[in-house]
Amino acid sequence: MSLLRFEDVDLGHGTHVVLPGLTLSFQAGERVALLGQSGAGKSTLLAEIRRRLGNTAAWCPQGHGLVPLLSVYHNVYMGRLERHSALANLFNLVKPRREAWQTVETLTHELGLEGLLRRPVEQLSGGQRQRVAIARAFYQQREIFLGDEPLASVDPHQALRLLERIQARHATSIIALHQHRLALGHFDRIIGLRDGRVVLDAPTRELTLARLDALYPDSTATQGDTKDETPGEAKGEDRAASST
């Protein structure tokens, strides 16, 4: 079943076109990995997919988009902010809703954040914040998961565990990431972007690590695992945290 299709459309911000003449389609039930260097157009593509799918998809943004001053509970609760009245949301800031608290507590247990529900996000480590952002996406309870580098600030072992949780909860997932081994092992299809063009779109079983590494032309590495560490990824989060 087709989820959505792009046929020869220009995507970008305002007049600035990032992905010209894009033709691409996605199926329901697919697990898709988006690969490519920073600036290749992954975020632009994901933002447009998110816009088209609206609230049928859970969303986990790059740099987490968390509110440092609020507790873990409130940050996760924000995933369903639109389903309650303004008054109920206001009251929830003072006194958490009981059923929401229990749901969030279960979620945080699942993601290894137990005991941190009351902790302000500003006091968490980068990996913990990452898991809060994923918990918020889970709390939305959607069929589809859209993630813009949701595994960027955790170690490879955790990344694997988190990815398994994400895919267990969502039949369909479209995730941008840099970990090539994870992409090969846990997705049905890989789309590679380079300079605003789709240079690779194939079922995972037809692909090898070497072909994925070719997406990064200036890479001297021969192993896909070197891509597991991408130091620049936590930037957006730092900005949000330091500005409070």
Place this chain on the structure above:
Amino acid sequence: MSGAPGLLRGNSPGLTLARRSLALILLCLLLLPFADLRIIAVDPWGELWRMLDGFVWPDFLGLENPLLAIALTVSVALWGTFIGAILGFPLALLFHHSRMVRAFCAFVRAIHELFWALLFIQVFGLSAVTALAALAIPYAGIFAKVYAEILELTPRAPTDALPGGVDRLSRFLYAELPLVWERLASYTRYRFECAMRASVLLGFVGLPTLGFYLESAFREGRFGEAGALLWVFYALIATLQWWGHRRLLPILLVGALFCLGPWPEVDGDLLWRFVSQDLWPAPLLQGDLAGMGSWLAGLPDLLPAIGNTLLLALMGTAGSLVLALLLWPLASRHFGRPWQRVGGRLMLIVLRSTPELLLAFIFLLMLGPSMLPAWLALALHNGAVIAFLVARHADGLKTGMADLPASGRYAYELLPRLYPNLLALICYRAEVIMRETALLGMLGVATLGFYIDSSFQYLMFDHAFFLLLITAVLNIGVDALSRRFRPREVPLDDPCSR
């Protein structure tokens, strides 16, 4: 081979700023002969000596009931700031959407707290309402502007991460307000410190805050008592972080309610007559346009007053610039020994915490009524404020070459990096200095404030109100001018530096 460029030639940003500041100082020097800078007092040094003596040997036992004055000063500052913040916050939300709101805020903050007090005294007498309104109204305008600027800088990422269809209020409460809460709170705290100074000043128009006792002690030469009151005030400011702690605020606010007073009996008819008739020129109300001519002719001579106001503002700004350049090394870790630095920092804090009107008042007693005491007070107070901020900024910088002599460190390492910020602070401060010059008129310097004060004394409210409007317009003009000359390349992200 090319010859070395001439004096101040070149188009590097540093040279542009240097030319700009030198032009400011030069303009000030050129106009200086027009200012009245005579020393009228007979024995200025003896007077200063007696004041210092009173400051060093304060007479705490001579104070009658200082606790009441302290309680009233704090209560007025607390509730004035609180009401100002409550009024200012909704205005801040509308600030960028409505030209009307922006103009209204510019107007109410262009008039100094003391002038608002003079206005309200006519209706509410020497009461708590006058004191609170005098602080809350201009602060509402200031809060609206600064809160709006802070809210504008809210990071967008959390809002973008929200699911679609979240209502406006929930979005604001969850994804916007918490991100800027700390900044809003820290600015409000800073404004409370300003309110403490303003609350003291309200004593100068007769409200029984600390300033009332300070003024009478100074005027009657009881310098021991004046010194004691000053010490009390400095102690209040220095311990603010403890007694003004976030957790104590609710208790303080409730307690302050009991210290406020007296509450006036408002006569509605009188109030209405004041607002609808007394404040406006009689010919205007009668629709007699020809009569307006003679009404205008009856006003005091405005041009010299406006000239004096602008001249004093210019002198104050240029003086602050020079003093800030000289004073900031005193409090910076890059210069001097630790004990010297403690001394320097203490001096700057004292100069910064003393209300400028009070400084001017002390100099006035010393030097007699000319523009000199006002100039000294403006330059010292504002120069110290800026020097303090610049020193803090400098302490955050690392010097590259460790073994430069102090002069080299100052001129080559630090000043080039600090100067754009320093000049931007001066430009922000120009508006404050302008507000204060008008105010110094109340001490007898022939600025607009002098005529506003005397019009109120002669119960010519229409004159006073008209002069207040002119003051506000001048202020808004100076603000616009200084914003144009402000170095663009330095964003002042710390609103507490205004």
